[in-house]
Each structure stands twice: as C-alpha cells, then as structure tokens.
Amino acid sequence: xxxxxxxxxxxxxxxxxxxxxxxxxxxxxxxxxxxxxxxxxxxxxxxxxxxxxxxxxxxxxxxxxxxxxxxxxxxxxxxxxxxxxxxxxxxxxxxxxxxxxxxxxxxxxxxxxxxxxxxxxxxxxxxxxxxxxxxxxxxxxxxxxxxxxxxxxxxxxxxxxxxxxxxxxxxxxxxxxxxxxxxxxxxxxxxxxxxxxxxxxxxxxxxxxxxxxxxxxxxxxxxxxxxxxxxxxxxxxxxxxxxxxxxxxxxxxxxxxxxxxxxxxxxxxxxxxxxxxxxxxxxxxxxxxxxxxxx
Amino acid sequence: xxxxxxxxxxxxxxxxxxxxxxxxxxxxxxxxxxxxxxxxxxxxxxxxxxxxxxxxxxxxxxxxxxxxxxxxxxxxxxxxxxxxxxxxxxxxxxxxxxxxxxxxxxxxxxxxxxxxxxxxxxxxxxxxxx
Numbered sequence: 001x002x003x004x005x006x007x008x009x010x011x012x013x014x015x016x017x018x019x020x021x022x023x024x025x026x027x028x029x030x031x032x033x034x035x036x037x038x039x040x041x042x043x044x045x046x047x048x049x050x051x052x053x054x055x056x057x058x059x060x061x062x063x064x065x066x067x068x069x070x071x072x073x074x075x076x077x078x079x080x081x082x083x084x085x086x087x088x089x090x091x092x093x094x095x096x097x098x099x100x101x102x103x104x105x106x107x108x109x110x111x112x113x114x115x116x117x118x119x120x121x122x123x124x125x126x127x128x129x130x131x132x133x134x135x136x137x138x139x140x141x142x143x144x145x146x147x148x149x150x151x152x153x154x155x156x157x158x159x160x161x162x163x164x165x166x167x168x169x170x171x172x173x174x175x176x177x178x179x180x181x182x183x184x185x186x187x188x189x190x191x192x193x194x195x196x197x198x199x200x201x202x203x204x205x206x207x208x209x210x211x212x213x214x215x216x217x218x219x220x221x222x223x224x225x226x227x228x229x230x231x232x233x234x235x236x237x238x239x240x241x242x243x244x245x246x247x248x249x250x251x252x253x254x255x256x257x258x259x260x261x262x263x264x265x266x267x268x269x270x271x272x273x274x275x276x277x278x279x280x281x282x283x284x285x286x287x288x289x290x291x292x293x294x295x
Numbered sequence: 296x297x298x299x300x301x302x303x304x305x306x307x308x309x310x311x312x313x314x315x316x317x318x319x320x321x322x323x324x325x326x327x328x329x330x331x332x333x334x335x336x337x338x339x340x341x342x343x344x345x346x347x348x349x350x351x352x353x354x355x356x357x358x359x360x361x362x363x364x365x366x367x368x369x370x371x372x373x374x375x376x377x378x379x380x381x382x383x384x385x386x387x388x389x390x391x392x393x394x395x396x397x398x399x400x401x402x403x404x405x406x407x408x409x410x411x412x413x414x415x416x417x418x419x420x421x422x423x424x425x
Contacts, residue, residue, distance in 0.1 A: 018391035036311060036376065036394065151389045170395040171388075191386045194360055197328055268387060 001136075003291040005149035006031055007163065008112060010138040013041060019150055019168075026142060026162065027114070041133070042119040047112070055089040055108040055115075062106045062117050063092055078105065081135045087111050093130060096122050103129045109139040147290070148175060152269070153188045154291035155284055182276045183254070185211075186288060189270040192263055196270070205239045205261040208272045215250070216241040216257050225260060229286040234271070236262035260285065267292055305414055314413040315378070315401055316371035323358070323366060330363040332356040334409070356409070361386065365400055369410055375401065 001012040004019065007026045013033060017040050021032040028046040032039055048058055063072045071094055078093035079085075091107035103120040116139070120129040140146050145156050148163075153173040161177035161184055168174075174187040187208065189195045195204070202222055209218050222239040241257040243250070254276040262271040262285065271288050275281045305313075323330040333353045358366060364385060368378045375397070383393035404410040 016390055018389060020391075036379070036390065037308065151392060170392040190388060190392065194386075198359075 003149045003154070004031075004033070005140075005147040005154065005291070007045070008114075008140045008142065008146060009043065009045065009116065010136075010140060010147060010149075011043075011133055012136040013133060017041065022150070022166065022168075026112075038121065040121055041129075042121075044117045044119075045114050047114045048108075058115060059090045059092050059106045059108060062115060063094060063104060066104050066106070066117065066119065067094055067102065075104070078107075078130070078134070080107075080137075084111075084138055087139060093134075095127070095130065099124050099126075105129060105134060111139040111141050114139070149291040150175075152190060152267075152289075152292070153186065154287075154289060155186050156287035156290065157184065158280065158283060181252075181254075182280060183257075183274075184276070184280055184284060185272075185274040186284065187272040187274075188288070189272070190268070192265070192268045192270045196263070201237055201261050201263065201270075202239075204270060204272060205237050205259060208259050208261065208274060209239060209241045209257075212241060212257055212274065215243055215247050215253055217244055219256075222261075225262070227262065227285055231289070232266050234262045234264055234285070236260060236271075264289060309414055311376040311379075312374050312415050314371050314374050315369040315404075315410050316413060317366070317369050317409065318411045319409055323363060325363070329357065329359040329361075330366070332358065332366075332409075356407075361396065362400060365397055366404075369401075369404075371413060 002015045002017070004011055004013055006022060007024070007029055016035040017033040019031055020034045020039070021030065023030045031043045033041040060072065063075055075092050075094035078091040080088050080091055087110050089108040089110055091105065094104045096103055099122045101122055103122050105118040106115065108115045118129065118133065120133070143159050145158055147156050148154060151168060151173055153175065157177055160179045161182060162179060163175060164178045165176045166174070171190045172187070174185060177184045189204070205222055206218065209216065219240050219242040222237040225236045225238045227234040227236070237260070239259050239261070241259060243253055243255050243257070247253060257274060257276065258278050258281060260273045260281055262273070264271055267289055269289065273281050273285055273288070275284070319334055321332060321334055323332050333355050336348055336352045336354055338348050361382065364382060365378055368381060379390065379394045379397050382388065382397055383390050386393070401410065405412065
C-alpha cells in the first residue's frame, strides 16, 4: 500500500494508484487517483459555510447529488473502524449492488469540520473502499504538524505552513509552502545516481538557488553538511543565499535564504530544501521520505 | 485536408499492450553515461538534386542510462506495460513516474523512425490487464 497525504487527508491505497489530478486547497479541493488503466478513486472535500450546519443533512444532500435518490435511500450509515474512528460525523456509505458502478462514502470530519466525499469506481463485487481505504482514512488538524505525501515525495510540515505551489514532474517533484513570514521548498529528484552523473551536487545547489535568483544571490562557497535521521545519515552541501541589496526595502523577504542539497543514498534520491531559516530546515529535513517506510 | 490519411487512434489499453520493436540494425555503443546510437542517413530522392549527403554520413543519438534500458527492452516481445514496470522496478520509481518518461521516449523514437509498434487487435485475448 502507498500513503497519500494531501491537504490534511491521509489514506492508504494500492501502490499502482497515483494522483492524476490535484486541485484546491485545505478548505476545498479535489484529488483523482488512477492506475495505468482507468480512474479508481476520487476525493472531494469542502468546508461548509452555513452557520447552522447540520452534518446529517449535508451528508445526505452530497450523496443525493452524487448517486441520486434511489441509491441514497439504499446508502447505510457506516461504522468506522481504525485509529480515528470517532472523528467522523454522520458517515454514510453506498455500495453499488451491481458493479461496475460507484461506491460512495460521505462524512464530515470532527477534526477540521470538513466534509469529505470518496468515490470508488468499482469494477467487480469487492469491498476495497469499505475494508481497505476507509479504515486508514485520517484527517489532520491544521494547527498541528501536517504530513504530505504524493508520488515518492513525503515530508511533515510545521503547523501554519500552507501549500503555495506544486510542481510534480516525473522524477522532479517539488512542493512549496508559505505563511506570512516563512517560506519552505521541498524538492526531490530521482534517480540520484543518474542525476549526479548529469550534474554534481554543487550545481544542483546552485540551480536551486537560481530559482530564487530574482531577489537572492549566492553568498560564499557551499559548505559540507552531514545530517543524522532515524533512517540513516544524509550527506550533502549547504549554500546560503542572501537578499540582493537593491531589494533592501522588501522587509517582508527574509535576509538569508539557506539551501540544502542532500543525497539520500538509501532511497537513491536527491533532496533539495530551501527555507527562510535554518531551524525550519532542521525540522523538516529528517521527515523527507518518511512515507517510504510506511506499510 | 481531403487526401490526408487519418492517423489511427488507439486506446490506452492497446497502447500499453503494444510491443515496440527496433527498426534499425545498428548496435548501441555503450558509454559510461548511457549509450550512443549511430544511424546512417538516407538520402531522399527528391532532395538529391538540391544537395548530396557525403558518403557514410550518420546521425548520432545519445541515450542516458534509462534510455538504454528502454531501448534494450524494445525487442518486439516486451509490451510497453512490461517496460514501464521493469523500469520502475530497476530504478525504484513510482509507476506513474516511470510511465510518463517511457511513453514520451517511445513516442520520440517512433517519430524518428527508430521504432515500430506491434499493436494487438481490440479483441485480442492476450492483452494483459490488472
């Protein structure tokens, strides 16, 4: 099974399923997972705005929109199992009696007050959604460290940081997070063996610094870096960048912008990290690739 | 256009079940970074009156290690799906991460005329599926 963690939602799906569409933010969004053949699982979430919000009514309305009246009458309240079984309000599950069709789950999370709708494209009579996906479904609160995991890139971000941009090219995955004062970019390049043949680590570091080159310039020579994590030692380079003098008036941009380029030999990946302060890097770096060991 | 031949549209399932086959006989020259493929250039008849290619002129394609891996698997027996799975296993890549570059690389080789595809019929029973 592979871990998908996106905007607070965490679920485990078969390894062949990968995101093909990722839209929206923490409040409202959509993700579509597909294998090599066809779409498999769709997840839609939103935070209801109504002041007098009734979860049961809301869940029923969402189900009605998705499968129609007859099927909604057949949908049954679902008893959640797993770690956080008590975090769901009014979970409703419809299982297609005559596949191919759609199995649909709708519930409201008590953790973030968001409604989630999961649609599984069932090809044959199976209970993958009910027995495989739903027991591992988790919602993470926004005020706690949040796990992110998409394709092979995974990390845990400190609370408050929101996803700003994503660049998910095959072999070069990058997520950028920000809040009012802080910036954080986590980038992973696969396969390190080939990437390092193409370009040495110093050049990868310089290239990463260049991405912020409009406002920053490299400051001094890169220094060696060795970093202990639970999964072994990461080695690499650190290359600070400083704000260009002509942007002195941009007080909201932090003066130094430390960048790390690490070689994760165990996973054969290059990890490039850039943040507004070194403490943030020290906090996030050990968590990069945490999902590689999740079973 | 009236006389333009329509390109056949094949489904995703069929394209994954297709078997790529090399159309050139030249052997790949292994290099430390991957491989090099030297293909002799053919003079087109209509272009000969404008300019003539020197005798023995070749075109060289530089392939990286992944390219060499895919090229070696284009033997007419291995399907595109199997190549993707083998590549993902060899480099410990996610299937999607292996699929996109493989498909692009195969398309490029097809466009250059270095590959042909053996596409099975829609009702072929041998098409492997999940």
